[in-house]
């Protein structure tokens with residue numbers, strides 16, 4: 001099975017090239033909004049649906065009317081149509097079910113990248129990247145792209161330039177579940193409270209990194225700085241850039257932290273079990289109106305990123321990620337499997353079993369139950385009779 005992996009490398013280019021890159025970006029944005037307007041018009045007037053191929057077919061004609069488009073590679077232009085089509089396809093489907101707004105026009109700030117979608121339009125040689133319409137540029141290759149490079153995108157973020165390669169690699173064959181030894185199986189209870197990141201069935205715990213606290217404070221201050229400045233003023237733009245840079249830094253720290261945690265888990269375990277529903281809840285909670293710099297939202301964003309990265313990594317390396325039914329994972333005793341008569345409150349940190357008197361950290365108890373569930377569904381057994389008392 002093939003999987004896609006993205007790798008992002010810093011790009012160093014002359015001022016002139018930077019100018020050209022941004023010019024291409026602006027032309028792409030113009031095309032995006034131009035074709036978007038056509039779709040809006042067709043929809044508003046008589047609910048007509050315009051397709052990808054219709055818009056792609058008028059590109060040669062548009063190039064004649066708007067010669068600036070010739071400064072952009074044809075693959076890149078087609079990719080613009082594809083991006084627009086992607087947001088509209090969603091709209092066409094959703095509008096039938098509920099009232100949704102028309103896809104909006106985009107602004108340069110949010111239109112950060114453009115893409116080359118087939119190999120002859122880009123070439124990678126040692127630490128140099130060649131792009132059609134732009135020529136050779138230096139890149140910092142701190143990592144080597146692996147597998148087959150399918151597409152190359154240029155990304156401009158916070159006044160820095162990047163090349164993002166999407167590579168296709170062959171996934172390792174799946175490990176046979178029955179051959180996974182007990183010590184390479186683990187249950188993971190992801191943290192709902194904002195202090196715990198996750199707890200494992202082997203009693204290990206991962207707390208949230210310290211930088212969350214600092215980030216919450218600093219991002220909050222920068223956010224206030226932006227709101228205090230007059231709209232449209234230079235000072236406000238400056239403050240916005242500062243905030244955006246800080247946010248990028250925090251996001252990099254978070255990625256770093258998550259990748260390390262994922263790597264460690266995958267190195268040590270082949271069967272990893274998580275709860276099905278809670279995963280979804282976190283993703284949903286992530287959409288809620290938390291200020292995007294609060295420790296809680298940082299925590300939630302990290303958790304959903306963690307779960308995503310974990311499933312990618314496991315898939316890539318042939319391991320098993322089992323998602324179990326979350327019913328009773330926190331209410332059951334992981335020692336004797338009896339259910340507690342009442343649900344635990346979020347403030348109850350310790351699970352005390354009324355049947356076997358076992359006391360266990362609440363999250364670790366849940367992690368053990370999650371693993372137990374996975375063993376039952378995947379293997380039909382939990383290996384050992386975990387010290388049942390009857």
Ligand SMILES: [Zn+2]
Pocket residue numbers: 333334335336337338353354355356357358
């Ligand atoms: Zn018990």
